[in-house]
Amino acid sequence: MPHKGGMHWHYRARRRERHHEEHRLRIALAGNPNVGKTSLFNALTGARQHVGNWPGVTVDKKVGTRRHRGHLLEFIDLPGTYSLTANSIDEIITRDYIIEEAPDVVIHVVDATNMGRNLYLTTQLMTTGARLVMALNMFDVSEARGDCIDLEKLEEFLEIPVVPTSASKRTGMDRLLDEIVEEADREYHHHHMVGYGDELERRISVLVETLDQDPGISEKYPLRWMSVKLLEGDENVLERLSGSSVEEPVRALLTDADHEEIEVEMAERRYEVIDTILGQALVRCQLRVTPSDYVDRVLTHKWLGIPIFLAMMWGAFTLTFTVSIPFSAMIDAAFAHLSGWISENVASEWLGSLLADGIISGVGFVLIFVPPIFVLFLLLAILEDTGYLARAAFNMDRIMANLGLHGKSFIPMLMGFGCNVPAILSTRSIEDRKDRFITILVNPFMSCGARLPVFVLLAGAFFGAAAGTAIFGIYILGILVAILTAKLLRSTLLRGEPAPFIMEMPRYHLPSTKLVLSHTWERTRMYMRKAGTVILLGAIIVWFMASLPWGVEYGSEDSVAGMIGKLLEPLVAPLGFDWRIVVALLFGFIAKELVAGTLGVLFGGGEGGGSLVKGLTDPSSGLNAASAAGLMAFTLLYTPCLATVGVIWKETGSIRWTAFSVVYSLVLAWLVAFLFYRAGLALGWG
Amino acid sequence: MVVMSVASTDDELPLLRLDEVQPGRRVKVVHLKGRGRLRRRLLAMGMVPGAIVEVLRKAPLDDPVEYRVKGTDYSIRRRDAHMVEVRFMED
Structure with a gap:
């Protein structure tokens, strides 16, 4: 029974002083993973951020503000946690924030369809002495399935305001904001939900x-x-x-x-x-067998589960390629046209060349890949939103475990298909240090969206109808290398048993069109923004390096780029690459998209806007299907981009592990590319 | 094999480990073995003595297994589920 007692005046007094300073209130959102906490945060602050079904998506403290009734409310989105022990970094971040930063009010976000487990965190939050307002989220879903929650009784027992909300439909927000402001001004009283005997x-x-x-x-x-x-x-x-x-x-x-x-x-x-x-x-109207159960009988079926998973992934990549080709071709044609027009009509020759060969080629060739990236992210977002990705992890866990990888590593690995930076950040939910390091170190082998353009470009140019399969194969190669690297690390430098793996399996739900499109758009926009900044800058640098010293033929061996490439060419000659590939790969270290962008400038540009594919397959490129396969493998595996190296350093806190990652992947990329090239030649791809 | 534990009304039913229970069965938690994180995590999700656990399904490769505890579904590896001592419910 609820129980009162224990007086800690000092701590309480300090909290009272704080919020009287001004009308600024600091509000923290705390709750279990998968309760719609991030959606609620977005609904409250209007911020557009990524929301997903994965436990551990929220790793950083996200902050957003909003005015309400003369107060400036500053919201902090805390990581999702099941309790407030010192079990994981997420739990420690959450509890340290609540205890030490003492926010004015804590919104405790609770899944109304799942109160049993959610209230456990309530019992923990209550003893922290925080002022709590409960947001009973997904209330509409619980009502729709026939649950009947007596809100008055709940408030009476818990002695905190309880507001029914639906973050996805944005209902209950005004009342929630009212309660927050009122709670901040209310006299604090201690409530101990639990007496321990x-x-x-x-x-x-x-x-x-x-x-x-x-x-x-x-x-x-x-x-x-x-x-x-x-x-x-x-x-x-x-x-x-x-x-x-x-x-x-x-x-x-x-x-x-x-x-x-x-x-x-x-x-x-x-x-x-x-x-x-x-x-x-x-x-409660609790169904013994939920619709999710029926779906899972098929999707996690003993014989069908894994084939369906593989078929879905293969289908996703093939679909990505076929659906996006016409759109990419349209963009390609438009930019070729624009580039040609500029070459003819800009009086100054060098300016015309900078615009046409540098900027238009560089950025244009990046934008060509917006369609495939959009389609792939769309398909992944649909799978993520329905809850299927958790089943994928469920199906594949045994394999992961056998190979010494942590089951929870599956989540960051899948996220790595999008971008390795957030994926590596999401490893914070992994408790064990060794498990976490392994997961971080293998993540760059999961092929991020930035590498897709390179694959699309090369596969499209050299593998024709089998392009989708070739790209699928490259992704599988990444996964295999990740798994083998994990096994290697587990049996050598990071020896030990993987920690226990418990994963929540969210119920399936129809993906919300709005949510899926906003995730997809968010990710695509990030890619396009890069095209407008890093890539643009990269393209300009590449153009200068290809044009200097003044007077040389654009991108020729006499240019700065050519000289650097020539200098390093002997290193990659055994892979069938020439100096232009070296230049592309060097720039790829800044951002992997630049590999495609640089290839665009060096192979496609320079001839007044000829098609890149033609430039690549032309005998003068020195490339063939075998070396293209090698180049795809090299691009997949070699040194992660600058941002990823930075985050590896930050998250491992170790310069040695960061150096390991850089050197290991470079050496590995060379070896695998060599193997592919030689095997390709042996198969007659030359 | 059988470990003595807290006395309860249905004492006569044998104790077993959660990983031995077949899909479709419902069991009651008797005792948690093991220590540290796993134990804390299991406790937080409601695997406390007396809690009812439903075994939902096995993964295609037999491991992990999906369980329903307090209305939420979890995937738990067999070696971790082995730490939970349970007793069949009298249906």
Whole structure:
């Protein structure tokens, strides 16, 4: 039963002072993964961000603001967590923020269709002493399926405002904002949802009294929360006492505590309270067999599950290629036309060349790839939004486990198909350090969207009707290399057992057109923005390097680019590449799209806007199907782009692992490209 | 093999581990073995003594297995599910 007690005046007083400073309120959003927390954050702040079905999508603190009734509300989106232990970086980020930054109000986002598990976090948030407002999200879904939630009873039990919301339909937002502003001004009162029984409560109060002796502790931390965590054996909390005057007495009080027993007992008590509350506040229409179950009987079927997964992926790549070809061809033609027109009509020869061969070619060739990127991202967003990706992980986990990869690694790996930077950031939800490092280090082998243009270009030029299959093969190669690298690291430098893998399986739902299109558009826009900035700059640099010293033939061996390429050419000659490929790959280090862009300038440009494909397949290019296959493999595997290297450094905190990633992938790329080239020649692709 | 545990009303039913339960069956959690993160994670998702767990389905390669606990579905590897001691529900 709900229980009141425990007075920690200092901590409370500090919270009261804070928000009186001005009309600015700091509001944190906390909740389980997959409850629509990020959607709610977007609905509240109007920010357009990526929302997905994957646990662990929200890794950074996202901030957004909004005015409401004379207050400036600053929202912080915290990572999704199931509890507030020190289990993962996500949980630590969340609890540190709530405890140490003491936001004015915490919006606790709860999935109305799944209150049993969600309320567990409620029990944890309550002891932190935060002012809570509960957003009962997906309320429309729970009503639609026949649940009946007694909101008044719920508020009565929990003693916090409860607002039904639907982030996807944007309902309940005004009431939620009203409640936030009111809650911030309300007199704070302590509510302890859970009483832990006489024995544990006695221990808690002794600990609270002891901790209260040190003002350094009692002003900084909610003491009941701290005592509960200490009894649960939370090392991270115990460390916070080190050096304080109460450390010794507290340690003495904990010597006879069986933390594991206490942990179970406390969890049991919390769920008892939750069951009691739900018993009175919720009449549930629970289907024993949900529609999701029927779908899963097929999609996770013993014999069909994996073939369906592979077929879907293959279908996605083939569809991407066939659907986007006509659009890409239109853009290609338009830019070739524009480039030719400029060459003829701009009086100044060098300016005409800069515009036509540099800027138009470089940016144009990047924009050609907007259609395939849009289609692939659209298909992935549909799979993600329906909840299918979790089933893909479920189907493939055994294989991952056998190869020493963590099941949770599957999520960042799939995200890596989009962009490796957010994918590597999302590894923060992986608890174990070794598991996390392996996942980070193999991620660049998952082929990101920036590499797709290169594959589309080369496969289209050299593999004709089999282009979709060739691209699918390259993606599979990336996955294989990732898996083998993981196995290698697991058995050498990062030896050890993978940590437990528990993954939530969200119910299937029809993808919302709006959400899918906004994800897709968001990702495509990021790509196009790069085309307008990094790529534009890159294209200009490439043009200068191909034109300097003045007077040389554009992009010839006498230009700066040519000289650098020539210098390094012997290194890649065994792969069938010439100096132009070297230049393209060098620029690709800044951003992988530049490989396509540079090939565009060096092979396509320079002849007054001839077609790039023609330029590539022309005998003068020195390329053939075998070296094109090698180049695709090289582009896939070689040193990650600058942004990815940066994030690897940041996330591993180790210059040595970052260097490892750079060198390892470069060497590997060379070896695999060599193998492909030779095998291709042997197969008569030359 | 059989480990003594908390007395309950349906004592006569044998104890077994969650990974041994076939899809379609419902069981009641008796005790959590193991330690550390896995245990905490299981507790947080509601695998507390007395909780009812429904075994939904096995993955194509037999591992992991999908379970329903407190209305949410989870994929759990067999070696992790092995840490949960359960008893069949009297249907």
